Amino acid sequence: MKSGSNLEKVLTSGQFAVTGELGPPKNADAEVIRTKARLLKGCVDAVNITDCQTAIVRMSSIASSVILMEEGLEPVTQMTCRDRNRIAIQSDLLGASALGMKNLLCLTGDHHKFGNHPNAVGVFDMDSIQLLQMVKNMRDEKVFQCGEELKGTEPTFFLGAAANPFADPFEFRALRLAKKVVAGAQFVQTQLVYNLERFTAWMQAVRALGVHEQCYIMAGVTPPKSIGMAKYMKNNVPGLDVPDEVIVRLKGARDAKKDVQEEGINICVDIINRVKEIEGVAGVHIMAIEWESAVPEIAKRADLLPRPG
Amino acid sequence: MIVGQRKPIQEIIGMLKGIKKILILGCSGCVSVCSAGGEKEVEILALILRIDRKKKGEPVETMEKTLARQCDTEYLEELKGEAGNYDAILSMACGVGVNYLADMYPTTLVFPALNTSFMGVSEEQGVWSERCAGCGDCVLDRTGGLCPIARCSKRLFNGPCGxxxxxKCEIDPNVACVWQLIYDRLKGLNQLEKLKEIFPIKDWSSSLHGGPRKIVREDLKL
Structure with a gap:
């Protein structure tokens, strides 16, 4: 364990890990990060800091990670291939490691067509698997991508990747995760799990390849905040699979004059309890972006508290 | 072939402001095949420009000519004696032709009438689509003949994204996910093993990122 990461410690100790997610602001206000960080503190082992998610310009993930660390939380710094070439990525990662970041999530990145600068160049010098390989080599072989020796202190990240069990072709999804693990992924956070049947089938395929023994798999979850949000995720977000029963449950709560948000939290807790039972699931990644205040309640009700360390 | 599309007419009219005598130069190569810049399109564009100028009371004299190709020294040399007779040449070739005209005739104004769109195929009458990005280092042996550089929106090398x-591709429900196509094709060919290998990070120096490209074949030079 080179990284010194708390998340890595929790996972390697065999405890069920919990990560949160924090989207940096579309401005230069550090207080936004601090406020969200305080909501998550004590409920999670580490917090993902997104790298301009959905290709919208936000405070950089590395800068936001520093602010998060000042609040006493550990970041999982996200790095995408969309906006930087290999020179910029390696340079930023040397800096991130020097600033004390210990976890790195390697992503290809959302296409810029979805963001607020659709006319930008999409760099994509490499993909997420090649990024993992490059950073692993910087850490373990002490070489830059070009093959040149990295003299002195190397970055020592605990390396993560994303996986989407709900995208197509389904038969390739477990194999793609296996490739990411060979490339260097030590932990994996999945796309939001609502379709438990498909997630279970994917995990079965992952176990058949033995991949669950080579990396820590964390199931992605989020509480649906409203019926509209659930419908939007179902119909408008590529790669997301929201079964009708989720919407039916939220509508049921509304019709019974109950709190829909409360039911959203119930749904999330139920999903966490179900994925906990699946062999090979090592933790959950709670992505309550712009609803960070729900995380303590979810963690409490899903019996995830107190967090170790 | 190189697929092009004529620029919006107002853009062409705008760039030719003040030009009184112009050669509209077509190309019988790719852009003729894709009905963007051949002899027929030259004739139509010349007519539109004359009508527009006549209406504005600023008549323009148009000459029409279509070369076998505008990307070849041999054919462009045909203009040697006359290039100086015009205020400008409006090329209906792809960007290659426009560039070569400018290279060969340094004192003549040259304008592009087309947008050079991509290297692609003619799927059916009136439909063209991209197939090759000209990266200079072909990878198609590893991807079942289907190109992830030209046809994947994120240029992924290691399988379909989430x-x-x-x-379909997440950017547009009308765009096919080439990695799904690659998967299906390799499965059909019983070659799915190929997708398990990690495709290493690409050397882009043979692509435009290495600067303008040039090939010299000593064995063919005269």
């Missing part, structure tokens, strides 16, 4: 759904 946005591949029902065979």
């Amino acid at each position: 946005g591949s759904q029902n065979g």
Whole structure:
């Protein structure tokens, strides 16, 4: 364990890990990060800091990670291939490691067509698997991508990747995760799990390849905040699979004059309890972006508290 | 072939402001095949420009000519004696032709009438689509003959991203996910093993990122 990461410690100790997610602001206000960080503190082992998610310009993930660390939380710094070439990525990662970041999530990145600068160049010098390989080599072989020796202190990240069990072709999804693990992924956070049947089938395929023994798999979850949000995720977000029963449950709560948000939290807790039972699931990644205040309640009700360390 | 599309007419009219005598120069190569810049399109564009100028009371004299190709010294040399007779040449070739005209005739104004769109195929009458990005280092032996550089929106090398759904790309439901196509094709060919290998990070120096490209074949030089 080179990284010194708390998340890595929790996972390697065999405890069920919990990560949160924090989207940096579309401005230069550090207080936004601090406020969200305080909501998550004590409920999670580490917090993902997104790298301009959905290709919208936000405070950089590395800068936001520093602010998060000042609040006493550990970041999982996200790095995408969309906006930087290999020179910029390696340079930023040397800096991130020097600033004390210990976890790195390697992503290809959302296409810029979805963001607020659709006319930008999409760099994509490499993909997420090649990024993992490059950073692993910087850490373990002490070489830059070009093959040149990295003299002195190397970055020592605990390396993560994303996986989407709900995208197509389904038969390739477990194999793609296996490739990411060979490339260097030590932990994996999945796309939001609502379709438990498909997630279970994917995990079965992952176990058949033995991949669950080579990396820590964390199931992605989020509480649906409203019926509209659930419908939007179902119909408008590529790669997301929201079964009708989720919407039916939220509508049921509304019709019974109950709190829909409360039911959203119930749904999330139920999903966490179900994925906990699946062999090979090592933790959950709670992505309550712009609803960070729900995380303590979810963690409490899903019996995830107190967090170790 | 190189597929092009004529620029919006107002853009062409705008760039030719003040030009009184112009050669509209077509190309019988790719852009003629894709009905963007051949002899027929030259004739139509010349007519539109004359009508527009006549209406504005600023008549323009147009000459029309279509070369076998505008990307070849041999054919462009045909203009040697006359290039100086015009205020400008409006090329209906792809960007290659426009550039070569400018290279060969340094004192003549040259304008592009087309947008050079991509290297692609003619799927059916009136439909063209991209197939090759000209990266200079072909990878098609590893991807079942289907190009992830030209046809994947994120230029992925190691399989479909999390946005591949029902065979479509996340950026547009009308765009096929090439990785789904590659998967299906390799499966059909019993070569899925190929997708398990990690495709290493690409050397882009043979692409435009290495600067303008040039090939010299000593064995063919005269």
